[in-house]
Amino acid sequence: MSSFTIASIPREELLAPGHRMCQGCGAAIVMRHLLKALGKDVIIAHATGCVEVTTSLYPETAWRVPWIHVAFENAAAVASGIEAAVKAMKRKGLLSKEKRVKAVAIGGDGGTYDIGLQALSGMLERGHDVLYVLYDNEAYMNTGIQRSGGTPLYAWTTTTPVGKLWRGEWRRKKDIIGIVRAHGVSYAAAVNFAYITDFYAKVKKAAEIEGPAFIHAYSPCVPGWRHEPHLTVKIAKLAVQTGTWVNYEIERGTFRVTTPVPKRLPVEEYLRLQGRFAHLTKEEVDTVQRMVDEDVEYINRLAGTVVIGPVERKS
Amino acid sequence: MVEKLAEFVANGELDAEFIHVESEHSALSAVVGASAAGARVFTATSSQGLLLMYEIMHIASSIRLPVVMSIATRAISAPINIWCDHSDFMAASDSGWIMLMGMNAQEAHDLVIAAYRIAEDPRVLLPVAVGYDGFWISHTVEPVYVLEKEEALRYAPKRVTWRALDPEKPVTMGPLASPEWYFEFRVQLQKAIEGSRGAISEALREFGQHFGREYREVDGFYTDDADVVLVAMGSVTGTAIPFAEEARKAGLRVGVVNVRLFRPFPEEEVFKHLENAKVVAVVDRAINPGSPFVGPLYSDVAVTAFKRGLDIPVLNYVTGLGGRAVLRSHLEAMVKHAYGFVGKRMRDVETHYGFVGVRE
Incomplete structure (x- = not known):
């Protein structure tokens, strides 16, 4: 989608090694590349969550950029304050007018879909020059794998266990970008690090835009999704190849799929690598497939053409 | 209170960013963010709004940010009641904030100016709340001497006395502290508020020297x-x-x-x-x-x-x-x-x- 190549990825690491994220953690990959894409001139407001606790254990820190954690539900409000302060101090000559310091809020799915939704809405509505990054591992992984508004259908979590009556989560994942889009923001995009140049191009674009922007980052979780640590990137790739996750962007109202998938793989290939879906029957897998088919149809409708193709079964 | 401040900003009398937050929780969160970035901040609340802020009050004091807030003291639900008592103010009294209470409209004004001197004093660096009785003071009419901007700034000059979030010198604020360290943070907060008495007395005394209205603790x-x-x-x-x-x-x-x-x-x-x-x-x-x-x-x-x-x-x-x-x-x-x-x-x-x- 742009001239950004693997070779353009900066070498400097702004997320220091030694943090306590799990082996194979998707969020660790998201954060590492997010910071590389953003560069040093940022101030980060971080919601409570996995990444927050694993990167800031006092007296150490993994953050080589200014960073603040206040609480779970308010990253967008804290970032609003940071942005307003930078603006006022620039106007009063207390900060250099030339240098752009971007306020960035980071939250997990719990801190975004659920408890932080109000603060996010306020920030978007007020038009702050803040980039909000949602790393979505599809449950409250930090506190022990409890379901969130981002948990997908049938996923086992500790609060949607598989029992005699329950079959894991029974509701569909909330359309978070739809909610963000309703605020009329200039830029919102879904990113997946298995498509790393697309990831960089979108983060850079989102950071450069004046005003609120939103990045929804796919973020597998080894203990929560019950997958092997070495499969993180493979699962991320399968999410796109099966149409479960679609890389797209909405730029000033224009919808565009950035990773077209002419021929989809069956969703089963994505599900079977994850222990959280191990209990699914054939019928339930078919239900998930139908749900993905519907979502793909919706995406194609928005795109105005078939960018995500039909499932091609291996014979 | 915020309505008057909005007028000041709308008329260009106060050069400030005015954030129209969607809740009191976000109000305090936003001023915490702005203070952490090095700005002088203010917010105001009451009653249920203060209770909604309660979580962030503890965080503001423990991160040691010089936030200043007014509280028109009011009753708390249930039953819902919008009139005066001190239930809200007292509910916040264990949150590590320095707390002052004005007895009339003049004090409600003056103590806010003094609060900046106290909060931003490098020996203190704690948030300060100024209470004043809801309705009996907040909604009744009394003549008040309003300080001129220059006078107020001479008494409480703007200085960033705390470590702010700055890309040139990155710091991490609000980390996770394990049992090995958390206790020390809380003791430090207790020592800070205990040790703030000298700076408070000085700020109140000098207020009298500057403006002729001296307040005592x-x-x-x-x-x-x-x-x-x-x-x-x-x-x-x-x-x-x-x-x-x-x-x-x-x-x-x-x-x-x-x-x-x-x-x-x-x-x-x-x-x-x-x-x-x-x-x-x-x-x-x-x-x-x-x-x-x-x-x-x-x-x-x-x-x-x-x-x-x-x-x-x-x-x-x-x-x-x-x-x-x-x-x-x-x-x-x-x-x-x-x-x-x-x-x-x-x-x-x-x-x-x-x-x-x-x-x-």
């Missing part, structure tokens, strides 16, 4: 020879002082103590006004349900007396909840009741508290 009226000393906070002291003058004419030797600084609690200054009394009567506008000290101000005053071995009855009168007016007749009833305990000791008192101005 505690005021005492007629306490040298009083039999009964009334201890109160907020607008009720404005009723109590003329009441004491009147009562004295009728032969009741009444003294009045106005507690202006509630956190850190100025024990010595309060005690100074109690030591000659025969009975202490503490007027509370809030209750701690189920506590052995029913009134929150009472608990601090009683402990202050107990720690210094003052063995006289210290009584608690809870009044004026949910906007009920506290009249001179109520104060008179308290004083007359308290007079019945003259010459007694604390252990002789069977019931330490009572409600005044409530239906039987």
Whole structure:
């Protein structure tokens, strides 16, 4: 989608090694590349969550950029304050007018879909020059794998266990970008690090835009999704190849799929690598497939053409 | 309060960013973010709004950010009630903030200016809340001297005395602290608020030097020879002082103590006004349900007396909840009741508290 190549990825690491994220953690990959894409001139407001606790254990820190954690539900409000302060101090000559310091809020799915939704809405509505990054591992992984508004259908979590009556989560994942889009923001995009140049191009674009922007980052979780640590990137790739996750962007109202998938793989290939879906029957897998088919149809409708193709079964 | 500030900003009289937050939780969160980035900040709230902020109040003090906030003190739900008492203010009194209480509109204004001097003092670096009685002060009309911007800035010049979030010198704020470190953070907060007394006194004294209105942590009226000393906070002291003058004419030797600084609690200054009394009567506008000290101000005053071995009855009168007016007749009833305990000791008192101005 742009001239950004693997070779353009900066070498400097702004997320220091030694943090306590799990082996194979998707969020660790998201954060590492997010910071590389953003560069040093940022101030980060971080919601409570996995990444927050694993990167800031006092007296150490993994953050080589200014960073603040206040609480779970308010990253967008804290970032609003940071942005307003930078603006006022620039106007009063207390900060250099030339240098752009971007306020960035980071939250997990719990801190975004659920408890932080109000603060996010306020920030978007007020038009702050803040980039909000949602790393979505599809449950409250930090506190022990409890379901969130981002948990997908049938996923086992500790609060949607598989029992005699329950079959894991029974509701569909909330359309978070739809909610963000309703605020009329200039830029919102879904990113997946298995498509790393697309990831960089979108983060850079989102950071450069004046005003609120939103990045929804796919973020597998080894203990929560019950997958092997070495499969993180493979699962991320399968999410796109099966149409479960679609890389797209909405730029000033224009919808565009950035990773077209002419021929989809069956969703089963994505599900079977994850222990959280191990209990699914054939019928339930078919239900998930139908749900993905519907979502793909919706995406194609928005795109105005078939960018995500039909499932091609291996014979 | 914020409506007036909005007018100032709208007219270009105040050069500030005005954030129209969607909740009090976000209001305090946004000022915490702005303060962390190095800006001078302000917010205001009341009642349920303060309770919604409660989570972030503790975080603001523990990150040591010089946030200043006004609280028009009001009752808390249920039943919902928009009128005055001190339930909200008292609910926040364990959050590590320095807390002042104005007794009239002029103090509600002046103490906010003093609050910046205190909060931003490098020896302090703590948030400061300025309380003033909801409706009795916040919604009544009184003439107020409003400080000129230049005067206020001469007294409280803007200096970033704290480590701010800056890409040139990255710092991490609000980390995770394990059992190996958390305790030290909390002790540091306790030491900071304990150690803020000198800076508070200095800021209040210099306010007087700059503007001719000097405030003390505690005021005492007629306490040298009083039999009964009334201890109160907020607008009720404005009723109590003329009441004491009147009562004295009728032969009741009444003294009045106005507690202006509630956190850190100025024990010595309060005690100074109690030591000659025969009975202490503490007027509370809030209750701690189920506590052995029913009134929150009472608990601090009683402990202050107990720690210094003052063995006289210290009584608690809870009044004026949910906007009920506290009249001179109520104060008179308290004083007359308290007079019945003259010459007694604390252990002789069977019931330490009572409600005044409530239906039987």
